[in-house]
Amino acid sequence: MTTRRDAVHDTLRRSEGFRSAQDVYAEMRLHGAKIGLTTVYRALQALADGGQVDVLRTDEGESVYRACASDTHHHHLVCRRCGRTVEVDGPAVERWAETVGSEHGFTEITHTVEVFGTCSSCSAPARTG
Amino acid sequence: MTTRRDAVHDTLRRSEGFRSAQDVYAEMRLHGAKIGLTTVYRALQALADGGQVDVLRTDEGESVYRACASDTHHHHLVCRRCGRTVEVDGPAVERWAETVGSEHGFTEITHTVEVFGTCSSCSAPARTG
DNA sequence: GGAGATTTTGACAATCATTTTCATTCTGCA
DNA sequence: TGCAGAATGAAAATGATTGTCAAAATCTCC
Numbered sequence: 001m002t003t004r005r006d007a008v009h010d011t012l013r014r015s016e017g018f019r020s021a022q023d024v025y026a027e028m029r030l031h032g033a034k035i036g037l038t039t040v041y042r043a044l045q046a047l048a049d050g051g052q053v054d055v056l057r058t059d060e061g062e063s064v065y066r067a068c069a070s071d072t073h074h075h076h077l078v079c080r081r082c083g084r085t086v087e088v089d090g091p092a093v094e095r096w097a098e099t100v101g102s103e104h105g106f107t108e109i110t111h112t113v114e115v116f117g118t119c120s121s122c123s124a125p126a127r128t129g
Numbered sequence: 130m131t132t133r134r135d136a137v138h139d140t141l142r143r144s145e146g147f148r149s150a151q152d153v154y155a156e157m158r159l160h161g162a163k164i165g166l167t168t169v170y171r172a173l174q175a176l177a178d179g180g181q182v183d184v185l186r187t188d189e190g191e192s193v194y195r196a197c198a199s200d201t202h203h204h205h206l207v208c209r210r211c212g213r214t215v216e217v218d219g220p221a222v223e224r225w226a227e228t229v230g231s232e233h234g235f236t237e238i239t240h241t242v243e244v245f246g247t248c249s250s251c252s253a254p255a256r257t258g
Numbered sequence: 259g260g261a262g263a264t265t266t267t268g269a270c271a272a273t274c275a276t277t278t279t280c281a282t283t284c285t286g287c288a
Numbered sequence: 289t290g291c292a293g294a295a296t297g298a299a300a301a302t303g304a305t306t307g308t309c310a311a312a313a314t315c316t317c318c
Binding site: 062079090092097109112116 | 192206209215217219221222225229233236237238240241242244247249252
Binding site: 020021022037038041060061062063 | 274275276277278
């Protein structure tokens with residue numbers, strides 16, 4: 001029975017950017033879903049373990065999740081204002097990471113690469129602030 | 130009076146890799162330093178704000194700090210086993226991040242790039258396990 | 259040198275995301 | 289129907305980090 005997990009996955013799919021477990025929980029409850037916070041956490045973890053969603057940490061240390069379109073290795077360009085996320089590819093970076101690691105005698109190299117910025121929608125209307 | 134802050138900075142300098150606030154606190158107390166956990170946190174934040182130490186988040190969401198030799202922008206190659214850290218430079222990555230961001234209309238681009246691996250010391254002696 | 263203002267310190271409480279616990283509910287199955 | 293095992297979720301526990309506030313250290317002007 002994975003009804004709840006699917007519901008969590010669906011909620012994530014409807015979001016543009018990365019969302020925290022608390023966000024997902026709040027949104028689901030808002031739409032009338034009967035689900036507990038614990039279950040949301042568990043579903044998110046299962047989804048992440050299964051590679052169906054991507055996870056990253058905010059500056060505040062909160063885990064945020066996203067149902068990405070691409071199921072292969074990729075990185076993210078995230079708007080620090082609205083959270084809008086673009087999935088990007090960076091073969092040059094992959095190679096760079098491998099090279100740097102090898103040069104220093106490191107093996108089993110992995111890397112984390114995320115790009116943050118302010119998207120056009122958020123920077124265009126120079127609101128008061 | 131920045132005695133405590135200097136003490137914290139010194140403790141960090143004596144470490145090879147990234148250390149958490151709790152680590153630093155424990156080590157200082159171990160060496161007989163009279164300092165409180167709150168002060169260690171404050172010193173670490175001040176040091177990080179001033180750019181004297183680098184900060185990053187572990188997978189568990191804990192903040193870890195390091196007194197890096199280079200005071201210019203750089204990245205880290207971290208041994209996932211022993212924590213040994215090498216400061217690395219990646220001009221190609223900097224350019225890539227800028228390009229990717231611009232292509233999608235993002236401005237004020239920043240990025241996080243960290244490389245993890247197993248260093249030669251840790252992978253060489255194929256111990257039991 | 260000294261009184262009062264200001265900053266720093268640190269023990270303790272509070273916060274908050276996340277995890278654990280555990281009793282209840284649900285599911286499939288005979 | 290009745291049971292075993294998985295799923296659920298409310299509430300408590302955890303643990304890093306932050307806030308509070310009174311005491312101690314330091315500075316400032318006289």
